[in-house]
Amino acid sequence: MLVDYILTVAVSVSAGTDAITSAFPALHSYNVIIAIIFVIFLTILNLRGVTESASILAYPVYLFVLALFVLIGVGIYNIVTGQVPPDLHPSIGTPVAGISLFILLRAFASGSSALTGVEAISNAIPNFKDPAPNNAAKTLLAMGALLALLFSGIVYLAYYYGITPSEEVTVVSQLTEETFGRNFMYFFIQGTTALILILAANTGYSAFPLLAVNLAKDKFIPRMFTIRGDRLGYSNGIIILGIASIILILAFKGQTEQLIPLYAVGVFIPFTLSQSGMIVKWIREKPKGWVFRLVINSTGALISFTVTIIFFLTKFAQVWPVLVFLPIIVFVFHQIKKHYDAVGDQLRLTTCEPSVPINGNVIIVPVAGMTHVVENTLNYAKTLSAEKIIAVYVAFDREVERKFEEKWKKWQPDVRLVTLHSHYRSIIHPLTKFVDTVEHKARESDYRVTVVIPQFIPKKGWHNILHNQSSLLIRAYLLYRRDVVVTTVPYHLKK
Structure with missing residues (x-):
C-alpha cells in the first residue's frame, strides 16, 4: 500500500496534467515539468499543515460529478435526436475480426483499472461515524453505483462519437469538445477534472504518512517516520512521498497510460490478498451465513487474481518492476524489524548480559600544538581525572618531535605526553592503534578509556570549509571502538 500511495500521487497528478494540456495543447511538451510543479506544490502545502476538510473538498467532487452528468445527458440527447452522424461508429452487431477470450479478458482488466481507488474507503473505516462498517459499506455502494453510471455513460458516448484514444488529448476532452x-x-x-485529480493526489499525502507511522510503530520501517514537524504533520513521510512521486513521473515521462498498469497491479494484488484473507476467515470461523459470504469473497478473489494475471501477461514490459521491488521491500522491512528487535533485546534492563563495573577512567587528549584550544580541553579533562591524563601528539619529523616534547614539559609539566611518529604522515592510524593498546590494558583493570578531542568552532559557519576537519575524522574512527568513550570539547572563536 505504501507503493500504491506513491503511484496514486504520480498517476493522479499526471492525469490532472493531461486534462490541462488537453485544453491547452501548446503545453503538451511541458507535461513532466507541470506534473513535478504540482507535486512540489502539494508537498509544500502538506508540510505547511494543510488539513483535509470533508465539507470543503466535497464541493469540487460535486462539481465534477455534475459536470460529467451534464456531459453524458447532453451527449445522449444529441444521439437520440440524430445530431450525431451514424458514420462515426459501426452499427451494433457488426462482426469484429480477431476477437477472442483473451482479448475480452484484456479489455476487462483494462477497464477494471477504473476501480482503483475504492480501497481508500476500506482504509478509512476507522474515520466513519458509528456504526463504521455499515456506513462504509453504504459509501462503497454509492461510490460503485456512481462509478458504474459515469463509466458506462462515457463508454457509451465514446462509442457513438467514434472517439479513439490519443496520447495528447484525453477521451473526456474529446467527448466534451x-x-x-x-x-x-x-x-x-x-x-x-483537473481539480478532482489533483485532490485525489492529495489523499495520498494524508494516507501515506499515517500508514508509514503505523509501520514504523510496528518496527518495519525507520522510526524517523513517526516524527512530527512544526505544523504537526509527519514531515518525513510527506517529503519521501513527494520525492518518490517525482522520481516515478520522471521515469515514466509523466505518461498516465504507462503508470496506470503499474498502479492497477499495485492495487489488485492487495485486492486479491484481502479477498483471500476473508476466505480463510470464513472457513476457520464458519459463522451464520458463512457459505454465501465465502462465495462472494471467492468470486472477488478470482476476479482480482484474473485481472492481476492479465496485466502481467499483456503489460509485462510496464509492470515487471513490481516483481522486483515488492520482494525487495518486504525483505528490507523484515530486516529492519529484525534490527529493532535485536536492539531492544540488548537495551532491555532484564537482559542476561551483566553490566561491566568501571573502576576508573583513562583520558586521552589528541593534541596538534600548544594553543588555547588544547589548553581549554586539558582544563576540562583535569576536572574529570587529574591523575590519568595522556596527551598524544603525532609527529612527522624527529626534530619537530624533540622540540615539541621540550616545550610541552615547560608548558604542561603535570600532564604526561606521548609522541607517536608517523612515517606516512597519517594521524588516524597511529592514534587509533595507540587508543586500542591503552584500551586493551585498561580493560584488564576495569578502567574505561575516554578520548577528549579539542575542536575550535569558527564564528561563521562557512569558515569551516577553510580548515581541515581532523577532529571529526578522529571522532568518526573512534566511535566504533568498543569500550571507548569519545567526547568533544568546543572552543568558540570570537572573530
Whole structure:
C-alpha cells in the first residue's frame, strides 16, 4: 500500500496534467515539468499543515460529478435526436475480426483499472461515524453505483462519437469538445477534472504518512517516520512521498497510460490478498451465513487474481518492476524489524548480559600544538581525572618531535605526553592503534578509556570549509571502538 500511495500521487497528478494540456495543447511538451510543479506544490502545502476538510473538498467532487452528468445527458440527447452522424461508429452487431477470450479478458482488466481507488474507503473505516462498517459499506455502494453510471455513460458516448484514444488529448476532452465545442462548458469540465485529480493526489499525502507511522510503530520501517514537524504533520513521510512521486513521473515521462498498469497491479494484488484473507476467515470461523459470504469473497478473489494475471501477461514490459521491488521491500522491512528487535533485546534492563563495573577512567587528549584550544580541553579533562591524563601528539619529523616534547614539559609539566611518529604522515592510524593498546590494558583493570578531542568552532559557519576537519575524522574512527568513550570539547572563536 505504501507503493500504491506513491503511484496514486504520480498517476493522479499526471492525469490532472493531461486534462490541462488537453485544453491547452501548446503545453503538451511541458507535461513532466507541470506534473513535478504540482507535486512540489502539494508537498509544500502538506508540510505547511494543510488539513483535509470533508465539507470543503466535497464541493469540487460535486462539481465534477455534475459536470460529467451534464456531459453524458447532453451527449445522449444529441444521439437520440440524430445530431450525431451514424458514420462515426459501426452499427451494433457488426462482426469484429480477431476477437477472442483473451482479448475480452484484456479489455476487462483494462477497464477494471477504473476501480482503483475504492480501497481508500476500506482504509478509512476507522474515520466513519458509528456504526463504521455499515456506513462504509453504504459509501462503497454509492461510490460503485456512481462509478458504474459515469463509466458506462462515457463508454457509451465514446462509442457513438467514434472517439479513439490519443496520447495528447484525453477521451473526456474529446467527448466534451464534440458535444459542446470549445466554449465555457468545455473549459469548466476540463477544469473540474483537473481539480478532482489533483485532490485525489492529495489523499495520498494524508494516507501515506499515517500508514508509514503505523509501520514504523510496528518496527518495519525507520522510526524517523513517526516524527512530527512544526505544523504537526509527519514531515518525513510527506517529503519521501513527494520525492518518490517525482522520481516515478520522471521515469515514466509523466505518461498516465504507462503508470496506470503499474498502479492497477499495485492495487489488485492487495485486492486479491484481502479477498483471500476473508476466505480463510470464513472457513476457520464458519459463522451464520458463512457459505454465501465465502462465495462472494471467492468470486472477488478470482476476479482480482484474473485481472492481476492479465496485466502481467499483456503489460509485462510496464509492470515487471513490481516483481522486483515488492520482494525487495518486504525483505528490507523484515530486516529492519529484525534490527529493532535485536536492539531492544540488548537495551532491555532484564537482559542476561551483566553490566561491566568501571573502576576508573583513562583520558586521552589528541593534541596538534600548544594553543588555547588544547589548553581549554586539558582544563576540562583535569576536572574529570587529574591523575590519568595522556596527551598524544603525532609527529612527522624527529626534530619537530624533540622540540615539541621540550616545550610541552615547560608548558604542561603535570600532564604526561606521548609522541607517536608517523612515517606516512597519517594521524588516524597511529592514534587509533595507540587508543586500542591503552584500551586493551585498561580493560584488564576495569578502567574505561575516554578520548577528549579539542575542536575550535569558527564564528561563521562557512569558515569551516577553510580548515581541515581532523577532529571529526578522529571522532568518526573512534566511535566504533568498543569500550571507548569519545567526547568533544568546543572552543568558540570570537572573530
